[in-house]
C-alpha cells in the first residue's frame with residue numbers, strides 16, 4: 001500500500017507519460033525513444049528518492065527540495081540547520097528527524113539521549129555504503145578496508161594495530177617546529193601579516209604535520225605549496241568535496257565516460273596510490289635499516305603500526321599492504337582538513353572576541369613566559385592550558401569540523417529514545433545540528449568558553465546523555481583526538497604568544513563566520529586575519 005499522496009503523484013506521472021511523452025516518441029527516431037526511456041528511468045529514480053519510505057513516515061522529515069537545494073548549493077550547514085532542520089526538530093521531542101542522503105532517507109540524531117544510545121550500543125553498525133559503491137571517487141580514495149568503515153573483528157584488528165601509535169606521547173616538538181615555519185611564511189606571502197589567508201596556511205600546516213608525524217613523509221606544503229605531491233592530494237580532496245557526486249553516486253558508476261573533468265580526477269588516483277605505496281615501502285626499508293636504533297618517541301605513527309603489525313603472532317591479526325594503504329588514506333582525510341578547520345574557527349572566534357583572546361594569551365604567557373623568542377610548548381605545559389582548552393571545546397561545539405559521523409545501520413528493529421527504527425535504516429549522528437539545537441544548549445549561537453569550565457553548562461548535562469560529540473564517542477570514537485588536540489594547543493599558544501589579531505579590513509566575516517558549502521567537513525569561507533607582532 002502506498003499513501004494517497006504518493007499514489008496521486010504516481011498517477012500524475014503515469015498520465016503525463018501516456019498523454020504527452022509516448023505519442024511524441026512514437027513519431028520520432030529510435031534515438032529519441034532511447035532518450036525518453038532514459039528520462040523515464042531517471043524520473044522513476046528521482047520519484048523513489050524523493051518519497052519518504054512508508055516505514056519511516058512517523059518521523060518528522062525536512063522538505064526534500066528545499067534541503068537538496070541548500071545541500072547542492074554553496075550554502076553552509078549553518079543556514080540549512082537554522083532555516084530547514086531546526087523548524088522540523090521543534091516537532092521532535094527526542095531530537096530525531098529525517099533528511100535525504102546519498103542512500104535515500106536517513107534518520108538524523110540530534111538529541112543527547114538518542115545520541116548516547118546510538119554511539120554507545122552495539123545495535124548500530126557502520127553502514128556498508130563504501131563497499132556498495134566501489135566506483136565512487138570516495139571509495140577509490142579511502143578503499144573498502146579502512147578502519148572507519150569496517151565492522152566486527154576485522155575493524156578490531158585495524159584498531160588494535162593502530163592503537164599503540166595513537167596512545168604514546170604526542171610529537172609536540174614537531175608541531176612547534178612546523179608552526180614556527182608557518183609563522184615565518186605569513187610575512188613572505190601575499191599581503192604579509194596585514195591580511196593572512198588563515199585556512200590556506202593552516203591547510204598547509206596540517207598537511208605537513210600529518211605527513212611527517214604520521215608517515216615520516218614531507219609534503220613540503222608550507223615551503224612549496226605548488227609542488228606535484230600537494231597538487232595531487234589537493235585535486236583529489238577538491239573532487240571529494242563536490243556535493244553533486246556525493247548525492248548522485250550513479251553519475252560516477254554509469255556516466256564517468258561522459259564526464260571528462262571528473263574522469264581526470266579519477267585518473268589522479270594512480271599518482272595518489274603511488275604516494276601511498278611508496279610511503280609504506282620506504283618506511284619498511286628504513287625500519288629494516290634502523291632495527292632497534294630509533295627511540296619510541298621519535299617514531300611516526302606508521303612506523304609504530306608496522307612494528308605492531310610485525311609483532312602480531314597470528315597471520316590473521318596482521319594488516320596486508322592494501323589494508324595499511326586504506327588506513328593511511330583515512331589518516332590523511334580524517335586528520336588534515338578537520339584539524340585545520342578547527343584551528344581556523346578558533347582563530348576566528350579569538351579575533352571576534354578580543355577579551356577572550358586576551359584571557360587566553362595571559363594563560364599562555366603564565367605558562368610559557370613572555371618574550372620575542374620562539375618557545376615550543378611541552379606536552380605537560382599543554383595540559384596546563386585549561387582556558388585555551390575551553391576555547392577549543394567551545395569552538396568544536398559551534399563548528400564541529402565533522403558535521404556528522406559516518407552512517408550507521410541497525411541489523412534489527414530498534415526503539416531509539418522512544419522512536420521506532422525499522423531494521424536496515426540509515427542513521428547518522430548529526431553533530432552540528434545537536435550542537436546548535438536550542439533544546440540542548442542555551443543560546444547555542446553564542447561563543448561562551450565558560451560552558452566548559454568545571455561546574456559549567458557542559459558538566460550539568462552529563463546525566464542527560466551525550467551533548468558534545470565533535471569526535472564521536474564509544475568504541476568508534478576518533479582515534480586521532482589527542483593527536484589533534486595537542487596539535488591545536490601548540491599552534492594556538494604559539495600564535496597567542498607571538499601575535500595579537502583582528503578580522504582583516506573588509507572581512508566578509510564581520511557579522512559572523514561565513515561557512516563554505518559542501519557535505520561532510522565544515523570549513524570557513526574567505527577568512528583573512530590582520531596580525532600584529534607583539535614584539
Ligand code: HEM
Nearest residue numbers: 148334335338339342402405406471472476478479480484
Ligand atoms: C579536529 C579534528 C578531528 C575531528 C573533529 C575528528 C572527528 C572524528 C569523528 C566525529 C569520528 C567518528 C566517526 C564515526 O563515529 O563515524 C572520527 C573517527 C576517526 N578519526 Fe577523527 N577527527 C579529528 C582528527 C583526527 C586525526 C588527527 C586523525 C588521525 C591522524 C583521525 C582519525 C580518525 C580515525 C582513524 C577514526 C575512525 C576510528 C574508528 O572507527 O575506529 N581523526 N573522527
